[in-house]
Amino acid sequence: MNVQKCGCKENRPQNSVRAGCSSCSTNPHKMPADSFKVPAVPISRPLHTSTKVNLNDNKEPCSSGLKCDLPGKKDDKKKSWSLSDFDLGRPLGKGKFGNVYLAREKESHYVVALKVLFKSQILDSEIEHQVRREVEIQCRLRHPNILRMYGYFHDEKRIYLILEYAKHGALYKLLKERGRFDEKTAAIYVRDLTRALVYCHAKKVIHRDIKPENLLIGHNWELKIADFGWSVHSPSSRRMTLCGTLDYLSPEMIEGKPHSYAVDIWSLGVLCYELLVGLPPFDAKDSSQTYRKIRYVIIKYPEFISEKAKDLMGKLLVINPEQRLPLTSVLQHPWILENAPEGAVPPPHNPEQGQHH
Incomplete structure (x- = not known):
């Protein structure tokens, strides 16, 4: 059987490859980064907590009993996220389309993982629909064994996904x-x-x-x-x-x-x-x-x-x-x-x- 291989995402070592998919880059024409459209998903802010943490060490803030959303806050919808809301810490991982960093929301000191994606790379690889789908799906899932996506924001060149921090990695x-x-x-x-x-x-x-x-x-x-x-x-x-x-x-x-x-x-x-x-x-x-x-x-x-x-x-x-x-x-x-x-x-x-x- 002849199945086209694809390098759309990070592959595992040796023979583990991605099979052909609709995300493969086949269009040589590049699109401007500002043409990337992000999905409209309700964004809520993390709960305020007095937890302090050094973003460059490996200590996990105590999160026992914390709830990460305040859906009832009236000012939630008025304020959108921006990079200035976060202190960035050490890198947690690198991928083909961006990097993941430890981060802390300045107002609440709530620690999260911030996934930074580059719009130009997403458009060049023609996976815009895949990123949109990932955001739309994960933002709506609530389960203790599913990593939370608290929200997202974007600027001219990048998309930022605000994710639950999983201390012990993959x-x-x-x-x-x-x-x-x-x-x-x-x-x-x-x-x-x-x-x-x-x-x-x-x-x-x-x-x-x-x-x-x-x-x-x-x-x-x-x-x-x-x-x-x-x-x-x-x-x-x-x-x-x-x-x-x-x-x-x-x-x-x-x-x-x-x-x-x-x-x-x-x-x-x-x-x-x-x-x-x-x-x-x-x-x-x-x-x-x-x-x-x-x-x-x-x-x-x-x-x-x-x-x-x-x-x-x-x-x-x-x-x-x-x-x-x-x-x-x-x-x-x-x-x-x-x-x-x-x-x-x-x-x-x-x-x-x-x-x-």
């Missing part, structure tokens, strides 16, 4: 430090991601790009879905666009068939395997081998994987989308119930503890 980084997770930790992350996906699907949102790089770890080591750049609001539930990361693409997507919410269920199974093993299940030397493994669901389970974990992954990684285990049933699966009972939280991570081998 799950991908944590996974690489540990090598792999024990079954209890992996089950807790799978449970919490499942809950977030149940919420997304109830809101008619398909994420379409679940992977460790797009999952962040909060102050209490809780999982949070972060990147909604490939997400769609899909009341019709059937999509044709081919997108996402190769290792996590479902069989129906690589074959160009219509896809629905079940693509997220497939990705959940892939993630479960990667958390337990340290590598995605269809990892191969080149993309053609990965495509083949996905298409025929060729999986090898290491001996240390429990039978119940294998059973869950086997029910998620099914070729026929309609036969994949529903998300509500995932939460009732014996592997989840035994390893991630209600109230169980992921253990803190100490990099000096060493890796699993």
